[in-house]
Every structure is written in structure tokens, then in C-alpha cells.
Amino acid sequence: MANFYDQSSPLWEEVWGEHMHMGHYGQKGDEKKSDVQAQIDMVDRLLDWGQVSAPTHVLDVGCGVGGSSRHIARRYGCKVTGITLSPLQCEHAKERSRLAGLADQTQFMVADALKLPFEDESFDLIWSMESGEHMPGKKEWLEECKRVLKPGGRFLMATWTHRDTEMLSCGHLSNENLDISKYYYLPEWVSCSDYKMIAQELSFTDIRTDDWTDAVRPFWPAVWRSALSWQGLIKTLRKGIETLRGARAVLLMIRGFNKGLIRLGLLTAVKQ
Template identity: 50%
Template structure:
């Protein structure tokens, strides 16, 4: 109940800020907007303008409705997903970096009461590498690299080369800027590319790294095919991704309630249909992959979403959300849905390596 109340208050606060700022930037004229005229059934242009309180209520209501309606919309096409993902991260990455830094992924929370969230994110990279048995690398591809935090950390850790790909031009440019600032421009590079059709030769990398990007892939089989294609013989593939729970032996699909929750998250984060960790393992086995391992780290990253939600409720974050636009605001709303999914055991933080 408390989570629902907090979620509704947060939505209203985002919408209220947007309404307040929009109203503050409007000239104090008596001429009404066409939308207001139509809502009143065609009031004359010289009719009295709505009061400030009325305008604010209208702004809050329309803002909240827009978020709600968009989340309940239908599934997107593959091309819409590709365009939407690029636009979403173009608009939201700057705000994320301002609040959370260069790492755009979960953190490693052991012990679970740790409060240094940036270090928790760095530790997640190191712990995943350790879990996967990776002690060295010479050439790395970061599939879905964000602004390059993982790439630069791995390149520095192993003194190796790393290339990152993303659908977002902003992220690719920012990744290269940060590489130059950190003295890693000679070791790392970032470009716009599609993970389902990577611009690399076969057998190019001894470490193929995908940290929280697999959930965006509309064709999981093609995604695995590309990871396999660019991996060098004897190389290591690591996939860390959001999944839904494995189905029980007597189940053929998720419950309707579970599917509705995931559909709402899909709209906000530009995701296709979800799969389970078992689905990934099945694809890898069909490809003839060897040394396949899997693990559920949901309990390890559990405090992350609460920390993100808390960080989003300060003035700087709310103001940044208003400036970032609607899709980022909708993504902020979906944080509560993600937390609900984890708490219900529906959403899993899956690790797969081979």
C-alpha cells in the first residue's frame, strides 16, 4: 500500500512540476489555448482564461493520464523499438549520469546495507567477471555499452582494448568524450550499431560482454547468434540481463497478471517480450555452446531500485525529469513497477556465461 501511495505521489509531483513550469512560461493573456476551447465546447477566444489553480489541476491530470495511457498501450514493432530505445537513452542518459555517474546498471549489494551505490556498480562488474572465471582479456566488445562505464573499467582492469556499441548517438559520443577525459581513448571506442547485426568480423573478441542490454533484444536467438559469431574460439560470453521467472513444470506461460505488469514496463523502457534464463540456456545449448553456467542474482541487487527511487525524489532529479521529457518521466514511473516485479519474484536478475 505504501509503495502504491508513493508511486501516485511521485507521478503527481512529476506532472505538477511540468504543469507549473509550463504555466510559468505562458504569457498572461486572456486568449485561451485551442485545447481548452475545445474542452469547453468551443468557447469564444475572448473568454476568461482559466485560473492558475485550474490550469495546474488540468496540467497534473493530463500529465498523469498521458503517463498512464502510454504505459497501457500495445506492444511495439521491432523498428519502433529500435527508434524508441535510441531516443529514450538520448534523452535520459545525461540525467542518469548527473545523478548516478557513468555506470548505467545495477549494483552489487553484499552486504545489503551498503550505501556507496557507485562503488556497488563497479563491484558488480568485478564480481560478474570473477563469477564467470575471467581473469584476463585482450579484446572486449561491450554490447549495449551505455556511456561506456563497463568498457572503460574492463579496459583499465585488464589493460586491454574494448569497443562498445549502442543505439544511442548521445551515448556513443559521451562514451568517447569520457574515454578521452580518462586517458583511455587509445584503448576504448564507442559507436552506434545494432547488436543484432554488429559491424565486426567473425572471431574478433575473447570477451563478449552484455550487461543489462539483452532485455532490449526483440530476437533473442539472433542476439545469441551475433554474440557467438564475434566471439573468438575459446573466448568467453557473459550475459547479465533482466528475465522473467522460469516457468514451473505444469506451466506453459506466465499468468495474465504477470504479463500485464511486464507489458507496462515494456512500454516505459522500450522492451520486447521477456524470456526466462532457461530460455537463454536452451538457445545456447542448441548452438552447441560449452561450459554453460547460470545464476540468479536477484537477491544481490535487491536494494538497487529502492536507492534509484529515493534518488529520483530530490529536487535536482525531479527538475531534471521535467527537462528530460515525457519518455524519461514515464521511465521514472516504471521504476516502481520494476520494484514490484522483483518483490513478487516475477523479475529475475539473470547471469549466463559460456
């Protein structure tokens, strides 16, 4: 997976910039705005939905090149630590923060989210924007996040899920889900209800969930349009077979969202 993002991240950065996640186009997906603004709005609306007030030290799990980390650091004047499996993303995140004058507020490292290299009770907010789908052990991941959260600290995530009516067994998942897993190196899919159940088992409190599928639905067609542009097509071809496979997965994401098979699930919870 790290190799995939080492290869594909530069193309995404060239075409889309620092935010490596979906955009928010209004709760019904009908707000007219630029795609870049929709990505920024996604960060702000998730923070608002999560009732984040004044964090002092935030952990960004699956930080990409640090777009959300820098936005959060600016918004709250806090310190943000970002982790990624991709050495290339980590270096780009550091350089972007340096150029943005945020090197003192942000730090980035290559680390495994299932084995966080931090002391207990290190953070008062854990932020995860579209990275939970990559975690092979959902309960182990949330358990590790809880360990490094301070008492009263908040966990907040947006992640790809399957619809609640589907079974967990891969044999019951749609072809779209299974093919996307192959292209994006994803483990087992779960529903938002499954995440809520795990949070309850781990004794989190103030657990809330939501579904923002409609709000992000326009994003993947926008990605496909950018890939079909002459400039985007040339860049995609230059990046090699792994990036071409990722481009194929964009069509599956569009179809999966349109059929309701793929959802964008939200969860926030507080450590006692």
C-alpha cells in the first residue's frame, strides 16, 4: 500500500493539490463551488459536526501530504502530528508545512496506525479523514487510538463504508466493493454501524454517527473529469500501471456511490 501511494500521490498533488480526500458539496450535494473549496469545506464541516472546540495536540491518522493537518493547525493554533505509511507523502508533507510557515506547529512521520509510536494519553483529538478503510483490524485500530487519547479526548473520523444492510463476509459484498479493494489495497469493508458497535465495546462515550454520502457524491465524477482532461491523461500515463489501476477504480467508486453500495460514514466518540 505504501508503494501505491508513493507512486500515485505526486499525480494527485499535481492535479488536486494538498487535500487527498473527498469534497463536501452541501448535504444534498447540490452546492455550486470549486472542487478544491469542497475539499476545504469537508474539513471544516467535519470539525463542526464533531463539535471540536480548542484542541492543543491533534493526531492526524493517514495524513497524506498534510492538507488537513495544516488546516487544523491554522484554525485552532494547535500542534498537529500526522502519520502515514508513505515515506514520499511524509516528505512532501514536511516540505509543504515548511513553505506554509507551519513547520513549528506540524510534524509528520512514517508510522503504523495499529502500532502508534506515542505514549498513552498524548492527544486530545484524533482526526482520521478517509483512512479507516485501510485499517486491517478496525477494533485494534480504535483501541490503539483510545490508548493515545487523553481522558475527555475526542476521536473523529470520516471513512468509506458499505451500506448497513450488507453482510461483513466478502462473499456478500458487491463486485464494486471487491474490485475497489483490489485496486486500492483495502482490507475487509465494514458498515458505520459496525464502527459504532466497536466504539461501544471499547467504552467510548458520546458516540455519534452520520452518513454524508449525498454530500460527497459529486466528487468522484469530478475526479474522473480531471483524469480525462488532456493534461490529466498524460500525467496518468506517465505514472505507470499502479496509477492506471487507480484510475479504473474511480469509475467503480462512481458506480458504487450511485448504487448506494458505498457510503461515507462518520463517527465521533469521547474517551472517558
